Amino acid sequence: MKQTMNEFDFKNEFKKIRPDNFSYDGLTALYDxxxxxxxxxxxxLEFDPIAYCCEYTEFDSFEDVKINYDIKTLEELQDNxxxxxxxxxxxxxxxxx
Numbered sequence: 891m892k893q894t895m896n897e898f899d900f901k902n903e904f905k906k907i908r909p910d911n912f913s914y915d916g917l918t919a920l921y922d923x924x925x926x927x928x929x930x931x932x933x934x935l936e937f938d939p940i941a942y943c944c945e946y947t948e949f950d951s952f953e954d955v956k957i958n959y960d961i962k963t964l965e966e967l968q969d970n971x972x973x974x975x976x977x978x979x980x981x982x983x984x985x986x987x
Contacts, residue, residue, distance in 0.1 A: 895937055897921050907939045916948040916983055919974045923983075944986070951980040 895903070901917045912920060920942065928935055949955045952964055961967050972985040 893937065900937070903937065904939045904942075908943050911939075911943045912946075912948050912983070913976070913981065915976050915979060916981060919976050919983055920946060923972070923974050946974075946983050946985055948976075948981060948983045952982060955982060955984060 897918065900921045901914060904912070904917055905914075924935055924942075927933075949958075952967075955961070955967060959967065959970075961970070964973070967973055967984065971987045974983040976982065
């Protein structure tokens with residue numbers, strides 16, 4: 891049994907379960923990414939905020955990413971993992987690797 895969620899539901903349910911993992915704008919980027927993934931792969935995903943928190947991390951800036959990963963450029967990061975840029979900010983969500 892699967893539940894259909896729109897962006898509003900996704901954000902609200904996520905904030906109830908894991909309120910501190912992603913910013914509100916970050917959740918928009920993550921939602922958009924997951925919806926695109928479903929469309930590209932022709933598959934349905936389960937809503938699993940704990941798994942998403944283990945799989946993805948939001949950083950305030952690329953400089954913060956470099957502290958945690960041995961990389962020098964954004965292009966190098968993009969060659970290694972999925973990078974979601976949060977519009978109108980310097981923040982990024984990356985798929986942990």
